[in-house]
Amino acid sequence: MEQKELRAWEARCVQEETVRCTAACPLHVDARTFCKLMAEGRMDKAWAVLAKVMPLPGVLARLCDGPCKAACVRKDAGGAVEVDGLERYCASAAKPVAPPRPLPARNKRVAVLGGHLAGLCAAWELARRGFEVTLRCVDPGGPLRDLPEAALPKGALDGEIESLARLGVTFEACAALTPALLDAELADKDAVFADGDAFPAIFDGCGLPDPLTLGTQRAGLFASAPGEPSAVLRAAAARRAANSVDRYLQGVSMVTARELEGPCATRHFTSLEGVAPVPPACPDGCPDEAAARAEAARCLQCQCLECLKGCAYLRHFKGYPKVYARQIYNNESIVRGTRTANKMINSCMICGQCEAVCPEDFSMADLCLDARRTLVARGQMPPSAHEFALRDMAFADGGRCVLARHAPGTGSSAYVFFPGCQLAASDPDGVAAAYADLRARLGDVGLMLQCCGAPAHWAARDAMADDAAAALRARWEGLGSPRIIAACPTCMQELARTLPGAEIVSHWSVLRTLGLPDGAAGGGSLAISDPCAARRAPVLRDDVRNLLSGLSVDAAEPRFTGETTPCCGFGGLLSEANPELGLAVARDRAQSMDRDWVTYCVMCRDMMARAGGRALHLYDLLFPRVEDPAGRPAPGYSERRENRVRLRERLLREVWNEAADHEAEPFEAVQAAFTEAAAQNMETRRILASDVRKVLLQAERSGKHLLRTETGRRVASFRPAVVTYWVEYEPADDGYLVHNAWSHRMRIKGGQP
Amino acid sequence: MSLIKLPELDGAGWTCASCDEPLVPMARELEYLDSKFTVELPTCPKCGYVLIPEEIAIGKMFRAEQLMEDK
Numbered sequence: 001m002e003q004k005e006l007r008a009w010e011a012r013c014v015q016e017e018t019v020r021c022t023a024a025c026p027l028h029v030d031a032r033t034f035c036k037l038m039a040e041g042r043m044d045k046a047w048a049v050l051a052k053v054m055p056l057p058g059v060l061a062r063l064c065d066g067p068c069k070a071a072c073v074r075k076d077a078g079g080a081v082e083v084d085g086l087e088r089y090c091a092s093a094a095k096p097v098a099p100p101r102p103l104p105a106r107n108k109r110v111a112v113l114g115g116h117l118a119g120l121c122a123a124w125e126l127a128r129r130g131f132e133v134t135l136r137c138v139d140p141g142g143p144l145r146d147l148p149e150a151a152l153p154k155g156a157l158d159g160e161i162e163s164l165a166r167l168g169v170t171f172e173a174c175a176a177l178t179p180a181l182l183d184a185e186l187a188d189k190d191a192v193f194a195d196g197d198a199f200p201a202i203f204d205g206c207g208l209p210d211p212l213t214l215g216t217q218r219a220g221l222f223a224s225a226p227g228e229p230s231a232v233l234r235a236a237a238a239r240r241a242a243n244s245v246d247r248y249l250q251g252v253s254m255v256t257a258r259e260l261e262g263p264c265a266t267r268h269f270t271s272l273e274g275v276a277p278v279p280p281a282c283p284d285g286c287p288d289e290a291a292a293r294a295e296a297a298r299c300l301q302c303q304c305l306e307c308l309k310g311c312a313y314l315r316h317f318k319g320y321p322k323v324y325a326r327q328i329y330n331n332e333s334i335v336r337g338t339r340t341a342n343k344m345i346n347s348c349m350i351c352g353q354c355e356a357v358c359p360e361d362f363s364m365a366d367l368c369l370d371a372r373r374t375l376v377a378r379g380q381m382p383p384s385a386h387e388f389a390l391r392d393m394a395f396a397d398g399g400r401c402v403l404a405r406h407a408p409g410t411g412s413s414a415y416v417f418f419p420g421c422q423l424a425a426s427d428p429d430g431v432a433a434a435y436a437d438l439r440a441r442l443g444d445v446g447l448m449l450q451c452c453g454a455p456a457h458w459a460a461r462d463a464m465a466d467d468a469a470a471a472l473r474a475r476w477e478g479l480g481s482p483r484i485i486a487a488c489p490t491c492m493q494e495l496a497r498t499l500p501g502a503e504i505v506s507h508w509s510v511l512r513t514l515g516l517p518d519g520a521a522g523g524g525s526l527a528i529s530d531p532c533a534a535r536r537a538p539v540l541r542d543d544v545r546n547l548l549s550g551l552s553v554d555a556a557e558p559r560f561t562g563e564t565t566p567c568c569g570f571g572g573l574l575s576e577a578n579p580e581l582g583l584a585v586a587r588d589r590a591q592s593m594d595r596d597w598v599t600y601c602v603m604c605r606d607m608m609a610r611a612g613g614r615a616l617h618l619y620d621l622l623f624p625r626v627e628d629p630a631g632r633p634a635p636g637y638s639e640r641r642e643n644r645v646r647l648r649e650r651l652l653r654e655v656w657n658e659a660a661d662h663e664a665e666p667f668e669a670v671q672a673a674f675t676e677a678a679a680q681n682m683e684t685r686r687i688l689a690s691d692v693r694k695v696l697l698q699a700e701r702s703g704k705h706l707l708r709t710e711t712g713r714r715v716a717s718f719r720p721a722v723v724t725y726w727v728e729y730e731p732a733d734d735g736y737l738v739h740n741a742w743s744h745r746m747r748i749k750g751g752q753p
Numbered sequence: 754m755s756l757i758k759l760p761e762l763d764g765a766g767w768t769c770a771s772c773d774e775p776l777v778p779m780a781r782e783l784e785y786l787d788s789k790f791t792v793e794l795p796t797c798p799k800c801g802y803v804l805i806p807e808e809i810a811i812g813k814m815f816r817a818e819q820l821m822e823d824k
Contacts, residue, residue: 382822
C-alpha cells in the first residue's frame with residue numbers, strides 16, 4: 001500500500017473527524033470532552049478543557065451563546081445539550097486556572113488598539129503566539145463593565161485582565177483612539193490590530209476588513225468588523241486576525257488552508273438509532289451541580305463506529321477502520337520483525353456489512369483482500385491461515401467429488417443445477433432431493449458438483465482462483481453453457497464473477513415460479529438470517545421470504561438483516577484463520593434471537609449449529625427428511641468430505657446407473673474407529689480421518705512406532721505433505737482404535753516419517 | 754546454533770517398538786519456514802525415531818510456528 005492509498009483509506013473513515021459541536025464552535029471547544037467531565041462531576045478538569053482553547057475563559061464561558069447547539073446531534077432527541085448553560089455553571093463552580101504559557105518570543109511587536117472584547121481577545125491570542133503585545137485603550141473591558149453582575153461578575157473580567165498581564169501584555173492607557181495614534185503605532189510596531197467596536201473610525205474611507213484575513217487596505221493593519229452581537233464570534237474574529245498577523249509577519253500566504261478556522265464543515269456521523277429522547281435538565285441555566293451533571297449526561301458522546309455495531313470482528317481488534325488501515329500499512333512496511341496485523345487481516349469475513357452501514361462506504365473487505373494479496377505476493381502469508389481450507393477446496397474440485405452431467409437420457413441441458421460444495425458436504429440428501437425435484441418439474445436439468453472457487457478468492461490466491469475458474473468454465477461450456485440454478489448465495493456471487501455472461505438464477509427464484517415441491521412443510525415462527533452473500537441481492541432475499549410465506553412461516557427479522565446482515569463467521573475464511581473468533585461470531589448471531597433460525601446458506605446453518613444454536617436450512621422445510629432438523633449437528637471436516645464423495649457415488653448409481661469409478665487408495669482400506677475424545681481433538685485441530693489412516697498405514701507398513709509403557713498404547717507419526725500428524729492408538733478387532741491425534745507444521749530433520 | 758532443552762521431556766515411559774529401546778533425550782534439528790532449531794527431544798538411540806508429545810506440539814511448538822509465520 002502506498003502512502004497515498006493509506007491517506008485515501010483513512011479519509012473514508014469519519015470516526016476521527018471533528019465532532020459536530022466542536023466543528024460548529026467558532027473557537028473549536030471540545031464540548032464532547034467538556035460534557036463528559038461535567039457529567040462525571042469533574043468540574044476543574046472540565047474547566048481546563050474550556051480554558052485550553054478560550055481566550056479570557058472567565059469572560060467568554062459566561063458570555064457564550066452556544067452556537068454549537070444548532071449542530072448538536074442530541075437536538076433531534078429531546079433538544080440540544082445546553083452547553084452554554086453548562087459553561088456558565090462551570091465558570092462559577094470550577095477553580096480558575098492560570099493562563100497558558102506563551103510560545104517562545106517571536107521578537108515582533110504588535111499593538112492592539114481598543115480594549116472591548118475583540119481587542120482583549122486579540123491581545124490574548126497574540127501574546128500566546130509569542131508576540132510582544134501592547135494594548136492601547138481607554139478602559140480595558142469597555143462596555144463589558146456595563147453588563148449586569150449576574151451575567152459577568154466584575155471579578156471575572158478583572159481576573160482575566162490580570163491573566164493578560166501575566167501573558168505579558170503591556171497596557172498603555174490613552175485618552176482616545178485617534179487616526180494619529182493609529183499612524184504612530186503602525187510606524188512603531190510590526191503589525192497592528194484594531195478592535196472595530198472600540199475604534200469604528202478606523203474604517204472611515206477604507207471599508208470593512210477582508211472577511212477571510214481581516215486585513216485592511218493598510219499594510220500591517222488588521223481589524224475586527226464592528227457590530228458583531230455574538231461574543232464567541234468576536235473572539236473568533238480576534239483569533240482569525242491573530243493568525244493573519246502571524247502569517248503576515250512570517251511572510252507566508254494570507255489565504256491558503258484557512259478553511260478550518262472558525263465554524264467549519266465536518267463529515268462526522270453519529271446515529272440516533274436507539275437513542276431515547278430526553279429533554280434538557282435545566283433549559284434556563286443550571287441551578288446546582290446535580291442539574292448540571294444531569295444536563296451534561298445528555299451529551300451523546302458522539303462517535304460514528306457504525307461498522308462496529310454489527311461486526312464482532314471489527315470490535316475484536318479494538319480499533320476501527322481508520323486504525324486498521326494504518327496497521328495494515330505499517331504491517332506492509334515491516335522488513336525485519338513481527339507482522340502483528342496478519343491475524344486482523346485474515347480475520348475479516350469479506351462480507352461487506354461495514355460498507356453497507358458506513359456513511360462513507362468504507363470496505364474492510366476490499367482493504368483486507370488487498371492486504372492478503374500483498375502478503376501472498378511477497379510470500380508472507382502465514383501458511384496455517386488458509387491451507388486447510390484450500391486443501392478442502394482442492395478435494396471438492398477433485399475427481400472424487402466433481403460431476404458435470406446432462407440429466408440422464410438427455411444430450412443437452414436447458415439448465416444446470418449447481419448446489420455448491422458445502423451444501424453437498426452438509427446435506428447431501430437435500431441436494432439429491434432438490435435435484436430430483438428440479439428434473440421432475442423442469443426436465444433437462446444437468447448437474448454440476450464442485451466448488452465455486454470462493455475459498456481461493458478469500459485467501460487472495462489469484463492464480464489458484466483463476467485455474468479453478470477455468471476448469472469450472474470448461475465443464476460448464478462442456479454442458480453447452482446452460483442457465484445455472486444455484487442454491488448457495490456465495491456460489492451465485494462467485495459464479496457471476498467467474499462466468500461473466502452466464503445466466504444465473506437462484507434455486508429460490510425457480511421454486512417461487514414453479515411453486516413449492518410436494519411434501520414441503522413449514523409453519524411456526526422462525527428468525528430469518530440472510531447470508532452475507534445475499535446483501536446485494538434484494539430479489540434473492542424477497543424470493544426466500546415469499547417461499548417462507550408460502551410455507552406459512554412467520555419470519556421474524558433480527559436487528560441486522562437484509563442489506564446489513566452480518567456474516568456467520570465462515571466468510572472470508574475467518575473460521576479457518578481464527579477459529580475462536582469465527583465461533584464467537586456465530587454464537588453472537590445464534591443468540592441474538594429467541595427462536596430457531598432459518599437461513600438459505602448451509603454454512604450459516606452449520607456455523608450456528610456449531611456454536612450451539614438451532615438453525616434450519618431452507619431445504620429442511622422444502623424437502624423435509626429428518627425429525628428436528630434444527631437440532632442436526634454440523635458435520636465435521638471428515639464427514640463433509642465423505643458426504644461429497646458419497647453424494648457423487650449415489651447420484652451416479654441412482655440417477656445415471658453407473659458404478660463408482662474411483663480406485664480406492666491403500667490408506668482408505670485401513671480400518672479405524674475413533675474415541676469421542678479423539679474425534680473432538682481431530683475436529684478442533686483440523687486433522688482428517690484420512691490423515692490418521694495415512695499415519696496408521698505408514699506405521700503398519702514400516703513397523704515403526706513408539707510405545708507408551710504405562711498404557712501400552714502406540715504412537716506413530718507421518719508427514720504426507722506439509723503437516724506432521726501424530727496418532728495414539730491401539731490395535732482393535734480388525735483394525736485400530738484411535739485415542740488421540742495431534743499435529744505440527746515444523747519438520748523433524750533426519751528421516752522421521 | 755544453541756541447543757534448546759525441554760527438561761520436562763526426558764523420554765521416560767516411552768520405548769521404540771521396533772528397536773525395543775527406551776527413548777533418551779537427544780539433540781534433533783527442527784525446521785519451519787526459514788528457521789532452524791536444535792532441540793533436545795526423546796529419541797530412539799538406535800533408529801533415531803523422535804517423539805513430539807501432544808503437549809509440546811499444541812503448546813510451545815504451535816506458538817513458535819505462529820510467531821515464525823508472522824516474521
